Every structure is written in C-alpha cells, then in structure tokens.
Amino acid sequence: xxxxxxxxxxxxxxxxxxxxxxxxxxxxxxxxxxxxxxxxxxxxxxxxxxxxxxxxxxxxxxxxxxxxxxxxxxxxxxxxxxxxxxxxxxxxxxxxxxxxxxxxxxxxxxxxxxxxxxxxxxxxxxxxxxxxxxxxxxxxxxxxxxxxxxxxxxxxxxxxxxxxxxxxxxxxxxxxxxxxxxxxxxxxxxxxxxxxxxxxxxxxxxxxxxxxxxxxxxxxxxxxxxxxxxxxxxxxxxxxxxxxxxxxxxxxxxxx
DNA sequence: TTTACGGCTGACA
DNA sequence: GTGTCAGCCGTAA
Numbered sequence: 001x002x003x004x005x006x007x008x009x010x011x012x013x014x015x016x017x018x019x020x021x022x023x024x025x026x027x028x029x030x031x032x033x034x035x036x037x038x039x040x041x042x043x044x045x046x047x048x049x050x051x052x053x054x055x056x057x058x059x060x061x062x063x064x065x066x067x068x069x070x071x072x073x074x075x076x077x078x079x080x081x082x083x084x085x086x087x088x089x090x091x092x093x094x095x096x097x098x099x100x101x102x103x104x105x106x107x108x109x110x111x112x113x114x115x116x117x118x119x120x121x122x123x124x125x126x127x128x129x130x131x132x133x134x135x136x137x138x139x140x141x142x143x144x145x146x147x148x149x150x151x152x153x154x155x156x157x158x159x160x161x162x163x164x165x166x167x168x169x170x171x172x173x174x175x176x177x178x179x180x181x182x183x184x185x186x187x188x189x190x191x192x193x194x195x196x197x198x199x200x201x202x203x204x205x206x207x208x209x210x211x212x213x214x215x216x217x218x219x220x221x222x223x224x225x226x227x228x229x230x231x232x233x234x235x236x237x238x239x240x241x242x243x244x245x246x247x248x249x250x251x252x253x254x255x256x
Numbered sequence: 257t258t259t260a261c262g263g264c265t266g267a268c269a
Numbered sequence: 270g271t272g273t274c275a276g277c278c279g280t281a282a
C-alpha cells in the first residue's frame with residue numbers, strides 16, 4: 001500500500017486522483033470500446049451494413065432494407081445509445097461468414113433478451129442448406145409452446161445472415177416470412193443448395209418427415225441423412241406420431 | 257398492469 | 270385443398 005496515509009503524507013484527494021487519471025493519454029483501444037464502427041460488406045442479398053463494437057457484431061441489415069444510410073445510423077445511435085463511425089476494417093470473420101465460407105464472427109447480443117437469445121442460439125445450430133419449422137426452434141429453445149413468439153424473436157434478429165433465421169420455415173412446409181421479404185428467404189435457401197421445388201412438392205403432398213425402412217429412422221426432409229435414403233426405401237410421414245406408429249424413431253441429428 | 261401485435265399452428269368448415 | 274379463426278406467448282408501448 002504505497003498510498004497509505006501517514007502523519008506527514010495527507011490522504012490523497014480522490015478528485016485530484018481522478019483528474020490525474022484523465023490527464024493520462026487514453027489507451028489506444030478506449031475509443032473502440034465506446035464507439036461502434038460500421039462497414040459495408042457484400043452478401044448473397046447484395047450489399048449489407050454491419051455495425052460492430054469491441055464485443056462483436058451487433059447489427060446487420062441489407063442496404064436495400066436499411067434504406068437511407070444516415071437514417072439507418074441515426075436510428076442505431078438512438079436505439080443503442082452508442083455513437084457510430086465508419087470502421088477502418090470489417091470485424092474479423094464477417095466477410096467469410098457472409099460468403100458462407102466460415103462460421104459466424106464474434107457477436108454482441110447484449111441487447112437481446114433471454115428468450116430471444118435462446119431462440120437465436122437454437123437457430124444458429126441449423127446447418128446450411130437445411131430448414132426447420134418454427135415449432136422446432138421453440139422446442140429447442142426450451143419453450144415448446146412459444147411458437148408464435150419465436151416468429152417475433154426472429155423478426156427482430158439483429159444479425160440476419162450471421163444467425164440463419166432464413167432456415168426457419170412454417171410447419172406446413174411453406175417458407176413463411178422474412179425480415180427483408182419472403183423472396184430474400186428463398187434466395188438465401190436456394191443459394192445454400194436447398195431444392196425449393198422439392199420443398200414445395202413435399203408441402204403440397206403433406207409430407208413433413210421422411211424415413212428409411214432400412215434404418216427405421218425418420219428425419220426432416222432437408223436433413224443430410226434423409227437426402228441419402230434411396231427411393232426404394234424412402235417413406236414419407238405427415239407427422240412424428242404417424243412415423244412412430246409405423247415403428248420409426250426420430251433422427252438424432254435433426255431431432256424432428 | 258394492461259393491451260395489442262406478430263416471420264405461427266392446428267382444428268374445423 | 271383452401272380459407273378462417275381461436276389460441277398461443279414474449280415483447281413493447
């Protein structure tokens with residue numbers, strides 16, 4: 001304790017001490033901690049704006065959906081209570097993630113509520129090129145009845161493309177809605193190799209699950225296991241109950 | 257505290 | 270097969 005007061009050394013004035021601290025040059029990273037940075041980046045949906053702080057990417061919006069850049073940035077400042085300025089470089093991992101060649105970059109989801117965070121975490125586990133119903137996300141998030149609320153949470157996904165909310169679809173086989181329009185959802189899914197015509201055909205036929213009579217396992221049609229089932233052994237089911245009644249068990253990977 | 261609102265779902269006509 | 274409607278549930282105002 002070098003600052004211990006003694007008879008000939010008075011107690012340091014806390015105000016003076018803090019003023020002395022202010023006189024010190026700010027650490028190089030201090031600005032980055034209090035000011036977020038925004039960048040433009042290419043994506044399958046065209047140009048996006050991404051805003052990131054020291055904790056990771058906080059917001060992603062397509063330029064087409066964000067509208068006027070100044071309005072977008074002002075809205076960010078108001079909503080998050082943080083200043084934003086152009087960043088010198090994109091956050092690490094952002095560009096490959098947007099290209100689909102890497103996992104998500106570090107994300108800062110501190111502004112997201114508990115329920116929504118669980119929803120986003122479950123959504124992040126859906127592999128590229130595959131789709132899952134809203135009800136599946138609700139169950140995985142630990143709130144099996146909150147299906148409608150899952151839709152609301154995904155509608156507010158701050159980092160679309162990075163957390164793939166486009167892979168969450170309606171239980172009846174329809175694609176459902178998307179932040180920047182259902183067309184964008186279809187574009188993204190087709191870009192990941194999902195056969196949208198087949199998805200539509202299965203929906204029209206009322207086929208929700210596909211099982212193999214050689215393994216006795218039933219999967220979501222887009223599960224990579226389901227895609228390997230040969231025609232002769234493939235069976236469609238309208239529900240998990242029907243599949244179970246026929247002696248099938250749910251796939252451990254896609255967990256229908 | 258209450259109310260209204262959604263990227264949904266399942267039942268029923 | 271298609272359309273409608275009540276129910277569900279977390280959020281924001």
